[in-house]
Amino acid sequence: MSDPKISSTSEPSGNVTGASIMLEEVTKTYPGQKKSAVGGLTLEIPAGSIVMFVGPSGCGKTTTLKMINRLIEPTSGQIVINGEDVTGMNGDELRRRIGYVIQAGGLFPHMTVATNIAMVPKMLGWSKEKIAARVDELLELVSLDPELYRDRFPKELSGGQQQRVGVARALAADPPVLLMDEPFGAVDPITRQRLQDELLNIQSEVQKTIVCVTHDFDEAVKLGDWIAIFNEGAQLEQYDSPERILANPASEFVENFIGSGAGLKQLTLTRVNEVELLGTVTTTPGKRASDVLSQIQGAGRKFAVVLDSRGRPLRRLDRRQLSRAEIIEGTYDPDLPVVGEQATLNDALDTMLVASAESAIVTGPRDVFKGLITVQTVMEAIAAANASMDQDHEAPVGLNSGAINVVDIEQGSSSGESA
C-alpha cells in the first residue's frame, strides 16, 4: 500500500509496529431500537496508518471506535486484529493491548502523572524499574520534562499538557493500536494545532495503527492517511485518502460535509516541511545589537530571530528595535508566530493571520529553529499542489452489507441480505 501523502518525515520505513484491524460485518443494535447504531460495517484498517472517522454527531462513528476495543460489544460480526479474531476474548485483556485516548486525556485526578501513565504496565505486571524508565521515556516522547512533570497531579497541568499525558498513558505498554475519541476537542485552536503536529511527530517514530474519531474535517485531512466518512447508522459514504475525497467526493452527502471551501482544503494537504523555507539572520542573547543590525542590512532582511542555547526561537527583533537596543535581550515573546514543520499550510497561514505577520517561524523536532515561511511561499505551494493532484493508489476496503443502497459495484460480493 503506498502512502498517499508526500510527507517527508513519516518515512515509509520497515519498523511499522502497528497491527492491521479488520471489522467484518459488524453490527450494533441497542435493545428496544429498530435502527442499528452500526449496520453491517466491513472496514479494513491498514497497519501503521492513521484512519480518521468523521461524520455528523450520532452517526455511529464513536460506537464503531468503541467496538474495536469492545467497550461496546458488537451485536454481530467480527473484529480481527493482526489476523486474530478478538471478538470472543476477555475484554479487559484485549483493552490492555489497545491504547485508548479520550477528550481532555481522561486522566485520573487523584493520581500523579507517573501513576496515570503506569496504570497499564502495572496491570501487565512489569517491574518497578521498568515502569519508571518507561514513564520517563514516554514523558520525553510527548515533550514534557520528566523531572518537572512526573510527580504533578493532573489539575496542575494545562489542558494541552493533560492531553499529552493522556497520549503517553495510551502508549505506555507499547500497544500496536491506538484508539482516540475526539482527542483534541477540548483545547484551544493553537494548542490543538500543536498537539496535532506532535501526534504526527510521534507517529513518525512509533508507526502505530491509529483510529481517531473527530467531527472536524480539517483535522481529519491533516492527520489522516485514510478518512472514513460516515452517515447515520455508520453507513460508510466514502473511505479514501484525503486527496481523493477532496478531489472526488463520492456523494452529495460527502460534498456537503466537506463544505464549499474544498478548493482551499488543499492548504490542509500540504505540510510546512514540504515547501522551501527561507533562511534569516539568527542571533543569541548577549550579542551587540549594532552588529546584528548591520548583518540584517547586509542580508537585506527585515528582522533577526533570537535563539536560545538549544536553538529554540525566543523572539524576533526588527531594525527599529535593534537600533534602539544595545545588547540583544533573551526574553521570550509569547506572541511569536511559530509553527511546527509538521503543521499544514493552513495552520501556518492561520498563525500568520492571528499574529498579523507576513511570515512565521518554523521549528523542527524539539522546537529547534528551522527557517521562515511566508505568505508568498504558501500561495506558490497552493498553485503547485493544484497543478499536480492525481495519483493512483488502492484504497483499503470499506463497505456496509445488506442494509441500505450504498453497495459499491466493484465490491459487490456481499449483497442481498436484508436487515
Next chain:
Amino acid sequence: MSAERRGLIFQLLGIAAAFAILVIWLVTADLTETERQTLDPATILKYTQQHLEITLISAVIVLLIAIPLGILLTRPSVRKAAPAVRAVANFGQAAPAIGVIVLLAFWLGFGARTAIVSLVIYAILPVLSNTIVGLQQVDQRLVEAGRGIGMSQLAVLFKIELPLAVPVMLAGIRTALVLLVGTATLATFINGGGLGILITTGVNLNLNVVLIAGSLLVALLALTIDWVGRLVEQLARPKGLS
C-alpha cells in the same frame, strides 16, 4: 485548606474551653449530696464510655450496611432500585427516634442491643445517600477511561470511583456519627446506658445541675466526634483534588 485547618483549631479550642468551664463550674458549685453522687467523675466516665460504645458499635454497623448497599445501588444492573431503597432509609430517619427506640424495645427487649438496632436504622440514610451521591458524581468519562485502558469493573470501583467519592462519603459518615452521639442519649429510656441517664435523672429528680451537666457533656461529645470526623476528612481526602 489553611482556612479549614484554622477552623479545626478553633473548634478544638472551643471544645476544650467549654469543657474547662463546665469542670470549674461543677467543682465550685454548691452541690447537694444526690447531685454530688450522680456527678461523681468515675460514674460520669462510665456513662461516657457506655455512650461511646453504643455510638461506635452502631456506626460500624451503619458503615457495614450502608456503604456496600450504596455501592450496589450505583451499579448499572441495580441502579433502578436506588429510589425505593432511599425512600426506606428516609423513613428510618424521618420516624421519631424516641418512638422507634421504645417500640423496638417492646419487640426486641430492653437493653443496649435494642438501642443499637434503632440507632442503626436512624443513621443509615446519610451514609447511604452520600455513598450514592459520591459515586454518582464521579465523572463517567473517567470510568470509561479506566475501562478503556483495560481495568476490570472491580478495579475501576476500587481505584477510581471510591477514592474520588471519599470526600462526599466521609461527610456523610461524619453527619451520621454526630446524629448517633446525640440520639444515643435516648438509649437510657430502654435501659441501654449512656450519658442520657444524667438528663433523665436531672429531669425526674428536678436536679438542674445534673440536667445541664448531662446535656453539655453530650453536646461536647458530639462536637468532639465531629472534630475527629473533620480531621479524618482532611487527612483522607485524595491528593490532587482541589
